[in-house]
Amino acid sequence: MNRILLRGGRVIDPSAEHDEIADVLIEGERIAAVGRGLRADGAEVIEADGFWVTPGLIDLHCHLREPGQEYKEDIGSGGRAAAAGGFTAVACMANTHPVNDDPATTDFIIDRATHDSPARVYPVAAATKGLEGVVMTEMVALVEAGAAAFSDDGKTIMDGGVMRHVLEYSRLVDAVVITHAEDQTLVGGGVINEGAVSTRLGLRGNPPIAEVVHVARDLILAEFTGGQLHVAHVSTKGAVDLIRQAKDRGVNVTAEVAPHHLVLTDEATAEYNTNMKVSPPLRSEEDRDACRRGLVEGVIDAIATDHAPHAQHEKELEFSAAPPGMIGFETALAVVLDLVRSGELSPLELIRRLSTHPARILRRAGGSLAVGAPADVSVIDPARSWIYDVAKSYSKSRNSPWDGATLTGRAVATLVNGRLVYDVERGILI
Amino acid sequence: MIGRDLLGIERLERAEIERILDTAEHMREIGTREVKKVPTLRGRTIVNLFFESSTRTRASFEIAGKRLSADVINFSPSTSSLKKAESILDTARTLDAMDPDAVVVRHAEAGVPQRIADVLAAPVINAGDGAHEHPTQALLDLLTVRQEKGCIDGLTVTIVGDILHSRVARSNIYAFRKLGAEVRIAAPPPMIPCAIEALGVKAYTSLREALEGADVVMALRIQNERLAGAYFPSTREYSATFGIDRAKLRFAKDDAIVMHPGPVNRGVELAHDLADHRPGVILDQVRNGVAIRMAVLYLFAGRQPAEAAR
Amino acid sequence: MRFVKPEGSSAQGAEVGGGAGASSEVWPSHKPAATAILDEVGIRRSLMRIAHEILERNEEPDRLYLVAIPNGGVPLARRLAANLREIADLVVPVGVLDTTLYRDDLLSTGERPALRQTEMPSAVDDHVVVLVDDVVKTGRTIRAAMDALMDFGRPRVVQVVGLVDRGHRELPIKLDYVGKNLPTHPDDEVQLRGLEGGLRGPLELVVLSTEEASESRGAGK
Numbered sequence: 001m002n003r004i005l006l007r008g009g010r011v012i013d014p015s016a017e018h019d020e021i022a023d024v025l026i027e028g029e030r031i032a033a034v035g036r037g038l039r040a041d042g043a044e045v046i047e048a049d050g051f052w053v054t055p056g057l058i059d060l061h062c063h064l065r066e067p068g069q070e071y072k073e074d075i076g077s078g079g080r081a082a083a084a085g086g087f088t089a090v091a092c093m094a095n096t097h098p099v100n101d102d103p104a105t106t107d108f109i110i111d112r113a114t115h116d117s118p119a120r121v122y123p124v125a126a127a128t129k130g131l132e133g134v135v136m137t138e139m140v141a142l143v144e145a146g147a148a149a150f151s152d153d154g155k156t157i158m159d160g161g162v163m164r165h166v167l168e169y170s171r172l173v174d175a176v177v178i179t180h181a182e183d184q185t186l187v188g189g190g191v192i193n194e195g196a197v198s199t200r201l202g203l204r205g206n207p208p209i210a211e212v213v214h215v216a217r218d219l220i221l222a223e224f225t226g227g228q229l230h231v232a233h234v235s236t237k238g239a240v241d242l243i244r245q246a247k248d249r250g251v252n253v254t255a256e257v258a259p260h261h262l263v264l265t266d267e268a269t270a271e272y273n274t275n276m277k278v279s280p281p282l283r284s285e286e287d288r289d290a291c292r293r294g295l296v297e298g299v300i301d302a303i304a305t306d307h308a309p310h311a312q313h314e315k316e317l318e319f320s321a322a323p324p325g326m327i328g329f330e331t332a333l334a335v336v337l338d339l340v341r342s343g344e345l346s347p348l349e350l351i352r353r354l355s356t357h358p359a360r361i362l363r364r365a366g367g368s369l370a371v372g373a374p375a376d377v378s379v380i381d382p383a384r385s386w387i388y389d390v391a392k393s394y395s396k397s398r399n400s401p402w403d404g405a406t407l408t409g410r411a412v413a414t415l416v417n418g419r420l421v422y423d424v425e426r427g428i429l430i
Numbered sequence: 431m432i433g434r435d436l437l438g439i440e441r442l443e444r445a446e447i448e449r450i451l452d453t454a455e456h457m458r459e460i461g462t463r464e465v466k467k468v469p470t471l472r473g474r475t476i477v478n479l480f481f482e483s484s485t486r487t488r489a490s491f492e493i494a495g496k497r498l499s500a501d502v503i504n505f506s507p508s509t510s511s512l513k514k515a516e517s518i519l520d521t522a523r524t525l526d527a528m529d530p531d532a533v534v535v536r537h538a539e540a541g542v543p544q545r546i547a548d549v550l551a552a553p554v555i556n557a558g559d560g561a562h563e564h565p566t567q568a569l570l571d572l573l574t575v576r577q578e579k580g581c582i583d584g585l586t587v588t589i590v591g592d593i594l595h596s597r598v599a600r601s602n603i604y605a606f607r608k609l610g611a612e613v614r615i616a617a618p619p620p621m622i623p624c625a626i627e628a629l630g631v632k633a634y635t636s637l638r639e640a641l642e643g644a645d646v647v648m649a650l651r652i653q654n655e656r657l658a659g660a661y662f663p664s665t666r667e668y669s670a671t672f673g674i675d676r677a678k679l680r681f682a683k684d685d686a687i688v689m690h691p692g693p694v695n696r697g698v699e700l701a702h703d704l705a706d707h708r709p710g711v712i713l714d715q716v717r718n719g720v721a722i723r724m725a726v727l728y729l730f731a732g733r734q735p736a737e738a739a740r
Numbered sequence: 741m742r743f744v745k746p747e748g749s750s751a752q753g754a755e756v757g758g759g760a761g762a763s764s765e766v767w768p769s770h771k772p773a774a775t776a777i778l779d780e781v782g783i784r785r786s787l788m789r790i791a792h793e794i795l796e797r798n799e800e801p802d803r804l805y806l807v808a809i810p811n812g813g814v815p816l817a818r819r820l821a822a823n824l825r826e827i828a829d830l831v832v833p834v835g836v837l838d839t840t841l842y843r844d845d846l847l848s849t850g851e852r853p854a855l856r857q858t859e860m861p862s863a864v865d866d867h868v869v870v871l872v873d874d875v876v877k878t879g880r881t882i883r884a885a886m887d888a889l890m891d892f893g894r895p896r897v898v899q900v901v902g903l904v905d906r907g908h909r910e911l912p913i914k915l916d917y918v919g920k921n922l923p924t925h926p927d928d929e930v931q932l933r934g935l936e937g938g939l940r941g942p943l944e945l946v947v948l949s950t951e952e953a954s955e956s957r958g959a960g961k
Binding site for chain 2: 838841851854857858892893
């Protein structure tokens with residue numbers, strides 16, 4: 001039996017509210033023991049002194065582009081990039097070609113992941129057929145096939161009646177409906193946040209109210225139907241306020257925020273850099289600060305990268321034509337550690353939002369180092385300084401705004417199902 | 431000139447703007463000669479890279495280049511990159527390999543000249559990018575006003591129309607402010623851009639108030655095809671509330687002039703007689719357009735400044 | 741266009757490239773010493789003599805047309821026109837022709853030179869055009885002026901007045917009328933000062949020696 005001892009690290013387990021120096025012993029595919037001075041004859045020892053040892057990070061929201069757009073990413077390359085970023089599991093969205101709206105495609109993704117990806121892959125199936133926002137998908141069959149949640153992400157379900165029925169029907173399964181909440185009629189073709197920057201740049205603006213109005217609608221529908229709503233990539237103060245009020249009222253809602261919305265504002269697009277073009281767009285300082293506060297307070301439950309690879313020739317189009325999105329697996333940790341460095345979040349609270357809460361939202365095991373839990377572990381050096389060279393990324397795409405930047409904080413080892421799949425010296429190992 | 435390219439008025443200093451205007455004054459004289467040509471840019475290649483078609487502006491740049499004896503080449507790639515396999519930057523890189531002395535770029539989307547300037551060694555002149563900037567238009571507008579009024583400092587300039595979608599408005603706001611004028615904008619509320627006051631202008635929804643005491647009234651073209659019904663109900667109502675005619679001009683100063691970047695929707699944003707007669711000065715604007723473009727080509731083409739500030 | 745600031749004192753140094761000239765204030769913070777070659781009186785005499793020579797040499801004085809090359813040529817051409825009026829009761833048209841756009845070295849310099857005034861009051865066709873410049877050295881400016889002139893029409897004859905001929909020709913250009921022949925070092929700078937005084941002057945022609953010249957170079961005429 002395979003045994004690994006992670007020795008002397010700062011073990012941070014939000015599920016047990018533990019944050020202390022300890023050893024972690026893995027036997028086979030499970031956590032066998034956590035404690036001080038553990039003996040481990042014959043075990044492979046990983047010295048974790050100076051590092052954090054946490055439940056594996058789980059990314060609630062990413063795009064792996066397979067099937068159909070393998071030129072910019074596939075489940076193998078995406079999985080490797082995720083593991084290199086410290087993620088032991090990722091949930092991939094359904095806007096592939098074909099759309100993941102039936103069990104066969106869900107099967108395909110799971111099968112591919114088993115063979116190609118070092119990280120676990122949980123498919124998020126479409127909520128409506130073809131992402132067309134009209135006919136709901138076979139949720140029962142999809143969950144049986146392995147879908148972890150439902151979402152039309154990439155698009156918005158604009159028809160209130162359809163969203164109502166999707167939320168109602170979803171009560172048959174224990175899965176969240178993830179909403180990309182942007183009223184497209186208010187987005188009005190906007191490609192950047194509507195504000196002083198869009199006025200200066202002469203680009204069509206997407207006003208914050210497009211998100212706020214739609215979050216309001218979806219929250220009321222969630223409350224009305226009793227379905228389980230999860231709000232993807234929150235970016236505005238208005239949305240944070242509404243979610244806070246809804247939670248206070250007892251509405252069954254969770255929410256996530258992306259690393260870029262926690263640190264960047266629309267000023268970052270002032271040079272028409274298409275790597276800064278994301279959906280929803282980078283917002284004002286006020287919105288960014290509200291998202292940070294929302295994450296700290298727990299109004300926003302989780303951090304999700306929205307890793308969205310695009311090929312160079314796609315991003316080299318004029319700003320309004322370039323597809324939105326940035327890759328994010330390998331930089332997420334360094335970026336969000338900013339909230340620990342600033343004192344806004346303790347390490348325990350950060351890991352809760354990166355692991356424990358995502359596991360709960362996806363109804364999957366994870367986020368815990370309890371004895372018997374699956375041995376998905378991230379070993380993190382929060383103080384390591386490194387320069388991100390996107391040319392060396394495991395992703396097939398290069399659309400990152402942090403290329404060449406000096407970052408602080410990095411995953412130094414990633415274990416999935418009891419196996420070391422990545423370490424920072426040797427890279428991906430399987 | 432400090433920078434290698436002319437991408438917009440926003441980054442120009444007042445002294446640079448005045449240098450261009452002074453040079454253009456001299457270029458105007460060439461248009462009055464019998465042989466309207468000087469050998470200054472002989473053997474130099476100017477490329478007009480017009481992704482968005484525009485007969486007027488392109489012709490103006492072409493005449494300007496030819497009066498300076500340059501070889502002018504017109505490239506009009508298909509409007510949407512999505513139709514072509516070649517991205518905009520690939521087109522630019524291909525052009526660069528042919529060593530042009532200046533590339534004049536016009537595109538329907540904001541930011542394209544800047545991206546092209548990043549990969550091109552040659553100087554890039556922005557001939558209009560989406561709703562962002564149209565620097566040579568603002569420069570010829572400045573020149574026209576300077577000729578009429580002597581000096582720009584202290585004037586009140588009112589710009590009326592679809593400010594939201596207008597690169598002419600943005601460039602003119604920067605231009606007239608840098609030369610010391612007070613700038614006002616007037617439009618139906620949906621066409622007033624967010625946070626426009628940050629550019630140093632006062633926004634009005636009442637045309638009458640905006641015109642009070644104005645020295646210069648600039649009417650912008652209304653794109654009726656695109657906007658009627660969405661941003662304003664009809665051209666009829668637009669014309670009644672924001673169209674410029676002699677009756678409304680009474681609120682401005684007695685010697686106020688009326689300008690328009692063209693082409694004019696007669697009877698919509700500008701009354702027929704103002705398009706043809708004083709105090710409308712549209713033809714002067716067009717004449718100045720060639721002179722300004724000659725000045726810009728003279729000052730920017732083929733230049734390798736010691737510090738190419740980008 | 742900013743002109744060189746004059747200094748009131750007019751030192752009478754006739755030596756070239758040496759001798760302590762009066763220290764004249766050129767720019768507020770800089771004082772290259774210049775040696776005066778021709779003062780106001782000397783210039784007046786030369787221009788009167790040249791006016792007589794023009795009349796002697798041209799059988800059809802009513803076809804005369806003075807064309808000044810800015811900046812130095814402008815007051816000189818105007819004074820010549822006044823002289824011709826005084827001597828022979830002639831009204832000779834005076835044009836101003838900027839040669840900057842016809843220069844052969846335009847695009848190799850880093851900054852583009854500023855353009856100057858061009859104003860030709862009437863057609864040059866069939867006239868005896870007399871180009872007027874203050875200092876002639878390489879001959880390139882005169883060549884550029886002739887190119888420019890040809891774009892205005894077809895003069896019958898072109899003659900050239902130079903207040904100072906300092907040699908160092910690079911092109912086969914000759915002067916028909918010269919105020920003063922002045923041997924110089926090629927790096928010396930010869931300047932006509934007092935231009936903003938207009939017609940009344942006082943004008944002064946000075947030589948800056950090589951070191952002084954290289955210090956003051958860049959401001960141009």
